[in-house]
Amino acid sequence: MKINKEYLKRLLLYLKPYWKRIVLSFIAMIIVGALTSLTAYLIKPVLDKIFIAKDKKMLILLPFAVMATYFFKGLFTYIQSYQTMYVAENVLFNIRNQIFKHIINLPIGFFEKFHTSELLSRVLNDTERLQYTIAKVMPEAIREFFTIVFLFIVIYTIDFKLALISTIVFPIAIYPIVKFGKDMKKLGRKRQISIANITTLIQESFFNIRLIKGFITEDKETEKFLKKSHEFLNINLKSFRISEITSPLMEFIGSLGIAFLIWFGGLLVFRGTISVGGFFSFMAGLFLLYRPFKTIAKASNSINSSVGAIERVFYILDTKPTQEIKPNGYVFDGVKDSIIFDHVSFTYDGTKYALKDINLKVEAKTIVAFVGESGGGKTTLMDLIPRFYDPTEGKILIDGIDIR
Known part of the structure; x- marks a missing residue:
């Protein structure tokens, strides 16, 4: 599970206010x-003090202890759940607003590079997935990590030898998490x-529905959609296979250790150890x-x-604007004198x-028609x-002022 350290630092900055x-x-x-972990430990006095030693005092105290444990x-x-959800929702709110503000201020060339649907996916789907990870996945994984630590303390407190044997199986169980992750x-x-x-x-098909109907290409568009949907289906099925095989594999590995522990633990009970x-x-x-362990395995995936x-x-968010907007620029209030193209050249791809080397002067309050073939x-x-684009070479002047 590798993530760019710089991205991780920036993600932590969104969490810092909370x-x-x-x-x-x-x-x-x-x-x-x-x-x-305490719920597991309470089984020991319940069996030993109540059912075997028949201690009446414990018969009164332990049920209350169990109820209090589950209540708290x-x-x-x-x-924990409310706090993490509050943080995640606010982080999502901040990131989504920031990414929208950033995108809306990028030049026209950016929107020609990225399709609208792809930008929608990044603003909505990607941020939603990020929110789910912060609100649900990571908190559960961290909480279960603490549970594992305390449970190990409990089992080592009860019997060191049994706990040591049981610990051997867990590194084996971790392998599927790393591999499938x-x-x-x-x-x-x-x-x-x-x-x-x-x-x-979908967006292109609906937007160009008149062309599709006019050229009778419904079957062709359906075939294209079926192909894309099939790719998505295969990715989801493969992801599902990996996700679902993790738990059964861990169960089987765990069952081997538990079977041995039941046998060995039974011997210790017979000996009175x-x-x-x-x-x-x-x-x-x-x-x-x-x-x-199952939760952490799924969280890792x-x-x-x-x-x-x-x-x-x-x-x-790292995409830089290609145009410089000067804070002390002039306020445009209509053309008073002229628009001048001074040796202007422009290329889209470099x-x-x-x-190429356009020189043109258009006087104010005149009408000029540009006629020519497409392209x-x-x-x-x-x-x-x-200024949807800036000239590659030369400059454009409005009333003698460079529009940049």
Whole structure:
């Protein structure tokens, strides 16, 4: 799971104004992790003190302890979820506004390079995916990480040898997360591009519906859409296969370790090395470890898929305007004297000239008609006046003032 460090730093800047809420969320995550582990540990006194030792005092205290544990776990889970959602929604609000403001101020050439549907995908889909990662995926992964830490403390406290044996299986279980995570990152990028391509095709088809009807190309357009949809389907199915195989594989690897632990733990119970309550509390801790590892595995895949969205968002924000807007420029109030093209040349791609060494003077309050074949440069000439583009060479003067 690799993400450009510069992008990560910039993403953290969006989170910085909400650091208090993030700290509160982290505290809530730690408490939830600790309380989840406590539910496993409470099994030991429930079995040993109530059902085996028949301790009446514990019969009264432990049910209240269990209820209190789950009450506070639910409370702090709510606090954590609300805080992270609040931060994520505000980050989404800020990024979406910034990217729209940035795009709307870019020159016409940018909009010719990127199709409208692709820009829509970046403003809406990519930012939405980023918001989901911040609000849901990352907080759950961090919370489950704390849960894993506390559960390991519980199982090592109950029996060190059993815990040491159980730890061996977890590095093996981590391998699928690393392997499939790389694949999910690539598929995440392909998926976002595929969505943009489909959106582009739909928009072009609906916009040019008269041409499609006039030339009877409905079947051709349908075939093109089917091809793009099929590509998107294959990407989603492959992503689904990778995502869904992770959990069963981890389950199987975990079952091998659990089967051995039941056998070995049973021997320890027979020898009196560990109590019945201690063994069942230990096993409960192990079973509770499964969900956090499964969540982190899925989170890893989801975060890798989101890396492409993050890169696409910042790519747009990093696109620099090609035109310089001077803050102390003149306010245009109509042409008073003339418009002059002084040795103006222009090229779109830096190689082929659309206009070459144009010298022209148009007096105020006169009408001039430009006539010529398509592609002769008439539209380009007009686009230079309102500065949709700037001349590659030369300058344009309105009332003797360079329009730049």
